[in-house]
Amino acid sequence: MDSPDTDWDGVRLHVVTGKGGTGKTTVAAALALALASGGRKVLLVEVEGRQGIAQIFDLPPLPYEERRIAVAPSGGDVFALAIDPEEAMLEYMEMFYGMRRAGRALTKMGLVDFATTVAPGFRDVLVTGKTTEAVRRRGRDGRRVYDAVVLDAPPTGRITRFLNVTQEVAGLARVGPIKSHSDLVHGVVKSPETAVHFVTLLEEMPVQETLDGVADLAGAGLPAGGIFINMVRESLLPQAALDMAVKGRFDVGELALGLKAAGLADGADAGSLAEALAEEVVEHARRTELERAERESLAASTLPRYELPLLTDGVDLAGLYELAESIRTQGAA
Amino acid sequence: MKKSVTLDIDAILDDRGTRIIVCCGSGGVGKTTTAAALGLRAAERGRCAVVLTVDPARRLAQSMGLTELDNTPRLVSEGESGGQLYAMMLDMKRTFDEIIEAHADPERARQILSNPFYQSLSSSFSGTQEYMAMEKLGQLRRSDEWDLIIVDTPPSRSALDFLDAPERLGRFLDGRFIKLLTAPAKAGGRSAFRLLNAGFGIVAGAMTKLLGAQVIKDLQTFVSALDAVFGGFRQRADLTYKLLQAPGTAFIVVAAPERDAMREASYFVERLAEERMPLAGLVVNRVHESPAATLSGVRSAAAAEDLETRGEHELTAAVLRLHTGRMQLAAREHREQDHFIGAHPTVPIAKVAAMTEDVHDLAGLRRVGELLANG
Ligand SMILES: Nc1ncnc2c1ncn2[C@@H]1O[C@H](COP(=O)(O)OP(=O)(O)OP(=O)(O)O)[C@@H](O)[C@H]1O
Ligand SMILES: Nc1ncnc2c1ncn2[C@@H]1O[C@H](COP(=O)(O)OP(=O)(O)O)[C@@H](O)[C@H]1O
Ligand SMILES: [Mg+2]
Ligand SMILES: [Mg+2]
Numbered sequence: 001m002d003s004p005d006t007d008w009d010g011v012r013l014h015v016v017t018g019k020g021g022t023g024k025t026t027v028a029a030a031l032a033l034a035l036a037s038g039g040r041k042v043l044l045v046e047v048e049g050r051q052g053i054a055q056i057f058d059l060p061p062l063p064y065e066e067r068r069i070a071v072a073p074s075g076g077d078v079f080a081l082a083i084d085p086e087e088a089m090l091e092y093m094e095m096f097y098g099m100r101r102a103g104r105a106l107t108k109m110g111l112v113d114f115a116t117t118v119a120p121g122f123r124d125v126l127v128t129g130k131t132t133e134a135v136r137r138r139g140r141d142g143r144r145v146y147d148a149v150v151l152d153a154p155p156t157g158r159i160t161r162f163l164n165v166t167q168e169v170a171g172l173a174r175v176g177p178i179k180s181h182s183d184l185v186h187g188v189v190k191s192p193e194t195a196v197h198f199v200t201l202l203e204e205m206p207v208q209e210t211l212d213g214v215a216d217l218a219g220a221g222l223p224a225g226g227i228f229i230n231m232v233r234e235s236l237l238p239q240a241a242l243d244m245a246v247k248g249r250f251d252v253g254e255l256a257l258g259l260k261a262a263g264l265a266d267g268a269d270a271g272s273l274a275e276a277l278a279e280e281v282v283e284h285a286r287r288t289e290l291e292r293a294e295r296e297s298l299a300a301s302t303l304p305r306y307e308l309p310l311l312t313d314g315v316d317l318a319g320l321y322e323l324a325e326s327i328r329t330q331g332a333a
Numbered sequence: 334m335k336k337s338v339t340l341d342i343d344a345i346l347d348d349r350g351t352r353i354i355v356c357c358g359s360g361g362v363g364k365t366t367t368a369a370a371l372g373l374r375a376a377e378r379g380r381c382a383v384v385l386t387v388d389p390a391r392r393l394a395q396s397m398g399l400t401e402l403d404n405t406p407r408l409v410s411e412g413e414s415g416g417q418l419y420a421m422m423l424d425m426k427r428t429f430d431e432i433i434e435a436h437a438d439p440e441r442a443r444q445i446l447s448n449p450f451y452q453s454l455s456s457s458f459s460g461t462q463e464y465m466a467m468e469k470l471g472q473l474r475r476s477d478e479w480d481l482i483i484v485d486t487p488p489s490r491s492a493l494d495f496l497d498a499p500e501r502l503g504r505f506l507d508g509r510f511i512k513l514l515t516a517p518a519k520a521g522g523r524s525a526f527r528l529l530n531a532g533f534g535i536v537a538g539a540m541t542k543l544l545g546a547q548v549i550k551d552l553q554t555f556v557s558a559l560d561a562v563f564g565g566f567r568q569r570a571d572l573t574y575k576l577l578q579a580p581g582t583a584f585i586v587v588a589a590p591e592r593d594a595m596r597e598a599s600y601f602v603e604r605l606a607e608e609r610m611p612l613a614g615l616v617v618n619r620v621h622e623s624p625a626a627t628l629s630g631v632r633s634a635a636a637a638e639d640l641e642t643r644g645e646h647e648l649t650a651a652v653l654r655l656h657t658g659r660m661q662l663a664a665r666e667h668r669e670q671d672h673f674i675g676a677h678p679t680v681p682i683a684k685v686a687a688m689t690e691d692v693h694d695l696a697g698l699r700r701v702g703e704l705l706a707n708g
Contacts, residue, residue, distance in 0.1 A: 019361070020360040020361055020488065021360060021361050021593075093539070093543065097539075097542060097543075099539050099542070102538070102539030103539070105539070106539060106540070109509050109510045110509055110510045111510055111540075113510070114510040114511070117454065117457075117460065117501075118450045118453055118454045118552075118555070119450060119453045119454075119457075120453070120457045121453065168453075177542070177543060177544075177545070178543065178544055178545070178548075179545075203691065204390060204392070204691040204693070205361075205390050205691070208390070208391060236651050236654045236655050236658075237648075237651050237652070237655065238648075238651070241648055241651070251648075254646075254648060254649070255648065255649055255652060257646070257649075258640065258645075258646035258648065258649020258650070258652075259636075259649060261640065261645055261646050261649070262636035262637075262639055262640050262646070262649065262653070263636070263639075264628065264632070264633075264636050273625060273627070273628060276623075276624045276625035276627075277624075277625045277628075277652050277653075277656055278652075279624040279625070280623060280624060280625060280652075280655060280656055280659055281652055281655065283689050284655055286689040286690070287689050290689065290690060312658070312661065312662075
């Protein structure tokens, strides 16, 4: 297994965040496929209890168990795990304290629900704890079990708190096992083995959130990864025509001639159809112009950027592989 | 596309009996935009309106003079017909603090406000924001300073979260775990507690091991202090719930013409009916209709191909390709709306076209308002 030259060699934990609905789950899944390709083993993790991975791979709901869900291009395995904080807590109590029964009693009492409400930091530390355990886990041969772990993470607004567990539980647990556990998590999350990627669209709010998120992350000393610009529409028209359209000087007469030549309309009809179509062109041109401006704002961040195409028929399994391929050719994996 | 009933926005805004409009829907569909646009239109039609926004886009907030969370409605604009628009941005933590201050004596309030668990609860996002939005709505309504209150709902992943949040918080405060934590203090009390106490030894031991003794102590202080103000909490949540069922309330469900958002909208419409909360209608936001809809996507694609093979009129061919894509998008959006209309044929609908630019000033809001009223 040659290690190909990618932008994230050495990174073992890929955290994928972004504004809600921009494509975090989709990009995380495609990234996992891309990282696995060529015979590697990758774990794709989700933490919000939404069964997004099962949906996207068209599988029945995933249990709290690592299982193989896909084969990557040219060999390689993607495993998936839907982390359930309750199960993670039971596992944790059993592993560290041998307290299985007490653990059950506590979950029955609703400890996890409780913790989620008063102190999301507790729940987060369970979830990130499980994730980083998978990152660190070694097989009998002493090698890491997974070449990489990809985390479909909470949205941008919550990512820094989510990853900055030590900070979050510090006020609640100054000493004790939670504290030392969170320190362990922190060690992984802050290291160069981790990269936090942002998914965005070329729209004002997601771009703004991304830039804010990048700044927050830096403020917390967490390692930023790349920016995945998702759902990028290809522009069908030449730049010169777009420029004219934005200036309101699109050549409607020429378009009318073309419509006649194509046998779509004649006489005055061709003129009015051309006018209507020109309206679409102007809108498209203005949209493209705005997208260019959003791209420019993103460029201010200096993080590597990747662009993923809008799949017009929605994301199915074939679409995921297409996105994975695009991620690889751009050097993100 | 299936026929639907048109949502008459102006009739709702002009009806003086309409006192509260709640804009809800899943994340990113345009709830905040719709709420602000409705507020502006109402004000320009003579109402004295206040918009309670939760997370406006930055430029939109700036254009309304909202530069920080401050819980105080600010005058945004005055209409010719004597109407006024006020807007405010919800400060969730402040709102929570105020409830505590209102319901606990000063010493207990101080205990709660400085407790680390309270600080975490009151600034975390799971449910608190929804609950506080509802609380603020209740306050604005009781103040009776505005004749129309428009509430934007928090950016939950599900449209239903905000209906469930107050109850969730109530259930939480009523939960077994809380009882367990407060049990030692009340030992010898009601029999349920005695039962719990039997298991308390193991559980408390495990908790102490897991969390450390200080954490348990903080938790206990927090819970028993909160317990004392809990009655007041419940009562307020119930009042707000009743307010939402009152005839002067109108729910407007916002959705984008996409599968997930329309499905969420469907659930929400059903849920409102179950809760006997008055639904005004659905706003389908960011729709793409074509100004050249007489030319079908199929014909357009065929013509483009024809021109391309002949090697003529390159630009026209490209425009026809663009149009084909546009028509396909419109068709997909129609299908998604048809699902909804099929399931809820009597729900009035207004459509708002996707504008090229984001909506970030009063002119943009006015435009959305016009589209709402005419769509
Ligand atoms: N490149 C793409 N082309 C077309 N559709 C896409 C693309 N990426 C994502 N989508 C679609 O956009 C929608 C949102 O994507 P996804 O669920 O991955 O986002 P998310 O950020 O995980 O959302 P949430 O915040 O709800 O978890 C889905 O319907 C998905 O299929
Ligand atoms: N009809 C529309 N045309 C163009 N942009 C819109 C439209 N409606 C909303 N937007 C933009 O979409 C983004 C999200 O809208 P917002 O109202 O904040 O959504 P929500 O409150 O539901 O999360 C904003 O940038 C807003 O300007
Ligand atoms: Mg997701
Ligand atoms: Mg909003």
